[in-house]
Amino acid sequence: MTVTRDGAPAQRPPAGDTPAIAQIAYHDGEFVPLEQALLPVTTQALQYGTGVFEGIRAYAQNDGGLAVFRTQDHYRRLLRSSRTLRIDPGHSVEELCDLTAELLRRIGTHEDTYIRPLAYKRALLPGQKPGVGLTGVSDALSVNAFRMSSYTDPAGIRCTISSWRRPSSDALPVRAKVTGGYVNNALAVDEARAAGCDDAILLNSRGQVAEASTSNVFAVVGGRLVTPPVTADLLEGITRDTAVTLAADLLDTPTDFRDLGRDELAGADEVFLTGTGTEIVPVTELAGRPVADGVPGPLTTALMGAYKSVVRGEEPRYGHWLHPVTA
Numbered sequence: 001m002t003v004t005r006d007g008a009p010a011q012r013p014p015a016g017d018t019p020a021i022a023q024i025a026y027h028d029g030e031f032v033p034l035e036q037a038l039l040p041v042t043t044q045a046l047q048y049g050t051g052v053f054e055g056i057r058a059y060a061q062n063d064g065g066l067a068v069f070r071t072q073d074h075y076r077r078l079l080r081s082s083r084t085l086r087i088d089p090g091h092s093v094e095e096l097c098d099l100t101a102e103l104l105r106r107i108g109t110h111e112d113t114y115i116r117p118l119a120y121k122r123a124l125l126p127g128q129k130p131g132v133g134l135t136g137v138s139d140a141l142s143v144n145a146f147r148m149s150s151y152t153d154p155a156g157i158r159c160t161i162s163s164w165r166r167p168s169s170d171a172l173p174v175r176a177k178v179t180g181g182y183v184n185n186a187l188a189v190d191e192a193r194a195a196g197c198d199d200a201i202l203l204n205s206r207g208q209v210a211e212a213s214t215s216n217v218f219a220v221v222g223g224r225l226v227t228p229p230v231t232a233d234l235l236e237g238i239t240r241d242t243a244v245t246l247a248a249d250l251l252d253t254p255t256d257f258r259d260l261g262r263d264e265l266a267g268a269d270e271v272f273l274t275g276t277g278t279e280i281v282p283v284t285e286l287a288g289r290p291v292a293d294g295v296p297g298p299l300t301t302a303l304m305g306a307y308k309s310v311v312r313g314e315e316p317r318y319g320h321w322l323h324p325v326t327a
């Protein structure tokens with residue numbers, strides 16, 4: 001979606017990357033030049049945060065093609081999130097996967113790409129009174145994409161423990177990827193950056209680890225892999241599931257889904273984050289102290305390697321996670 005007057009993209013790639021913005025978007029049911037994918041300032045989702053979105057990556061494959069990673073899982077989550085806000089994106093999961101592949105074909109890229117679908121509340125229907133709400137408002141869908149390679153430091157990142165708590169699920173539907181909810185994440189990142197760190201880990205209202213700003217959190221504690229359960233008020237990440245699966249299948253390491261306290265995290269042997277954007281990245285400093293020896297641990301390093309092979313199409317066993325764009 002583009003909402004700025006000068007046509008600049010509303011979401012920017014992380015600093016340090018130099019992506020070119022692809023010049024085509026899917027907007028209002030058609031493929032249009034990106035500069036035509038514009039919305040009026042009266043858009044309800046802009047006023048009230050009533051949109052849902054996804055972040056999906058397409059990876060250049062070692063055979064020269066391009067494939068979208070776990071695209072069905074992302075669109076299943078988009079439709080679940082949409083239902084929470086009474087948004088009808090107007091497409092099935094299969095249609096969304098296909099139109100995304102078509103968008104990438106039209107863009108003509110074979111490079112690593114980030115895809116941003118956004119389903120949102122658009123305009124009051126005729127006769128409706130102005131005001132915040134989920135009914136009496138039209139729905140819309142936009143999908144745009146831009147080139148984006150890996151942007152996290154494989155040598156490790158520095159995280160704060162945020163003073164902002166992750167809202168509980170009785171305050172916000174935290175398991176849905178709702179645009180308005182990201183004000184919490186933005187404040188946490190802003191605080192972390194002001195402290196000279198890369199990212200923030202947020203505790204939930206019970207004081208247990210929830211997640212990082214746009215990633216899930218894992219720790220190695222006493223030789224076991226641990227991640228907070230979905231009841232810890234987190235977004236159930238697709239990369240989290242990938243990490244759990246690869247750890248079990250390839251590294252013979254099961255994951256314990258259980259509450260994780262900040263003291264346990266601080267004393268962990270390894271900490272890492274998982275997310276579509278962040279991929280798998282070691283946390284080597286937490287709240288001003290090194291995590292263990294302050295270098296990426298062996299399990300994190302092995303998982304990062306496995307993840308890279310899978311997304312590049314080097315592990316036929318996980319071929320079903322890759323949706324090819326080019327024949």
Ligand SMILES: Cc1ncc(COP(=O)(O)O)c(C=O)c1O
Pocket residue numbers: 055185211212213214215216234235236237238239240274275276277
């Ligand atoms: C708040 C939050 N938690 C976790 C994640 C990780 O989810 P995924 O692995 O599906 O990208 C994301 C990214 O989408 C996120 O925004």
